[in-house]
Amino acid sequence: MALEHAILVSLLEKPGSGYELARRFERSIGYFWTATHQQIYRVLKRMVGDGWIDVREVPQQGRPDKKEYSVAGPGREALARWLREPVEPEGLRHDLAVKIRGAAFGDPAELVDEVERHRRVHAERLTHYLAGERRDFTGPEAPPALDAGQELQHAVLRGGIAYERMTLAWLDDFLATLRRIGSGRR
């Protein structure tokens, strides 16, 4: 669906190998779109076949050689087309919400640890995003003036920060609710 397009955006921001793309999908662009190396290699192959991207073998010392991919004309056009196409507004997909509703048929108290674990993960992500924001956009090390691309990246990151803050508040609400109803069974 959009993995191709996410790869195009990432390669326009900076050309790189399949491995490097996989790393980027663990952070940066990966905050909003995840992909594993297996998916990425498969899609890269197809995109080269379609003429969307070019490959260049880059010999390296001390490391295995790599293939550096960069966006070709047809790839740029494909991205521009996709930007003009409407995409579906996406909803949430939360295992945890299903679990919370399921808790009514088990022991709600047993879910407390799980919710607290999620809370820790989201708190860490928030810290990580805030550090990235300071590093790249708001801190003393950040460039004094941002170009359009950086402004947009910052806006996307602010969205991630807002999401994590909202999620933390939501999980606190869950914990309060779980504790209020105690370990009662219905």
Place this chain on the structure above:
Amino acid sequence: MALEHAILVSLLEKPGSGYELARRFERSIGYFWTATHQQIYRVLKRMVGDGWIDVREVPQQGRPDKKEYSVAGPGREALARWLREPVEPEGLRHDLAVKIRGAAFGDPAELVDEVERHRRVHAERLTHYLAGERRDFTGPEAPPALDAGQELQHAVLRGGIAYERMTLAWLDDFLATLRRIGSGRR
């Protein structure tokens, strides 16, 4: 992964047919987990085979007969097991965030309509959730005292409301950013 479990929760809340489940996945539990009727029928068949649920043919007048599914012992146990298993905290998956970053390589102004369209959809969802909250939990028609299951459903719905509010603020931020950088190209 969790479609089986979402179905178990829904059938515990109230037994019903595949068709009825498909309707519920368009609202209620579907706010956090979507599924189409094709997926649901396929999974129901498997769950009957595994002994997780029972089927009962219900003849109807004026309507086609239906198969009513209800949770069997092994299904209850499977749900209890899943509730004890940790699940991965999920991240976002937003086409729109990818598009926003891609806008730096096209005309950012072209995205304004798309973001506004998403804004309208999310505003509608928020209105819809708030109406549901009044109807089932906070309004004059709502039950005066809620049981544990209803408290948990309400907590989940509050999460949906918080998510839509956050998304609206985020989309407004996007629009302000797109307008600030104008239609400049880099």
Place this chain on the structure above:
DNA sequence: CCTAGCATGTAAGCTGTTACATGATTTG
């Protein structure tokens, strides 16, 4: 010496989407 990181892939299986297919009844 062992672990982590760099680098690339294949194969099998499961999940999800889209399209096709049928047929009755109710509502406008």
Place this chain on the structure above:
DNA sequence: CAAATCATGTAACAGCTTACATGCTAGG
């Protein structure tokens, strides 16, 4: 009379996940 709703399914395909597979170098 047409469209919407109720009700159940099949088939083909696309996408994603998990496991397997290899091999080299740098650092502790």
